[in-house]
Amino acid sequence: MRTSRRMDNLAPYLFVEINKKIAAKKALGEEIINFSIGDPDIPTPENVINKICQSANDPSNHRYPETFGLPELRQAIANWYKKRFNIILDPANEILPLQGSKEGIAHMALCFIDPGDVVLVPDPSYPVYTGGTVLAGGEVYYMPLLQKNRFLPDLGVIPEDILRKTKILWINYPNNPTGAVAEIDFFNRVVEFARKYELLVCHDGPYSEVAFDDYKPVSFLQAEGAKDVGVEFHSLSKSYNMTGWRIGMVVGNAEAVQALNTVKSNLDSGIPQAIQYAAIEALNNSQEAIDKHNAIYQRRRDLVIEVLNDIGVEAKPPKAGLYIWAKVPEGYTSIEFTNDLLDNLGIVVTPGTGYGAHGEGYVRLSLTIPDANLVKGLSRLSAWKNDKDKFKAKVRK
């Protein structure tokens, strides 16, 4: 058997590798504290769960759904975008529900990318922008996200010959993994850039509702003319603790949204309707769960930052998102530090290099860890402070 050539260029999904390592440790009876995965630990809000149960009992939801989603869901998404961002979307052609935004993000490349076409991808970034591009036969050109640029890509340094072959630009704010945020002036510049080089902008914004200290992230679609050049991916996963139910959406430029609908209607048969009704419930009704969850994440964020800084690890409190992007101590690579934390303290973090070469020098800690485990993990980290020189000597041999 010979797998396709496109498989050769596809890296194993980051967390598959990490999970193998954790499983091996657990099999030895070790208690592992996992700071590595961004998957809300708090349950889905009760009103949403009740809606799923109620909808599951209705036989009209037992049959094939439409790829394009229930009209009521597209309307609920339009209403939510209007209320939250004051953006007007046409539910008829500017909104497409997704089986979680990950699949839509990956499939977008199939709509626009032919072999040899270039896709601009941030480095570090969520691995799916690259994975989708590779599966479509496209070429990835990485845009470094550097601390000195507040983790925004420097669009001005991308060579002209690359831009002539470029079809898609990926951006993601509030950002995973750096925790950076973008403001409307950056999005305005992106729109101008996309116009000049005739690119499709794909903004991935699943963390727009996870924000702290009264900070409110903006939407890419709030930029002047954004809908002419781009789309925004959004998800109920992080906003409403619904990762397990698989529902998200893409909104914006009608041509791009319809292209994805055409691809998807050949691949899948839509989102289970009971889940669509749950999404309508989440979007239409009280948003107070969001504030409640953000208060929990904010408290965790502050605890983690305090301990990290206390043990000499440099990290700043993010304004939004679920992650702390921490600098590894002097003398370590990201992988070395990650392995040390796992081998000596039973703590799992994600090495920055898992998100791209420019993640070197960083590790990512997620705030989606139950309080009891968080406290245990932090006390292990605190204790490490006293003998870290010994620890480091052991590691560095």
Ligand SMILES: *Cc1c(COP(=O)(O)O)cnc(C)c1O
């Ligand atoms: C979590 C996440 C997503 C998508 O999650 P879905 O559950 O597939 O909707 C997309 N982009 C980024 C950057 C994420 O962190």
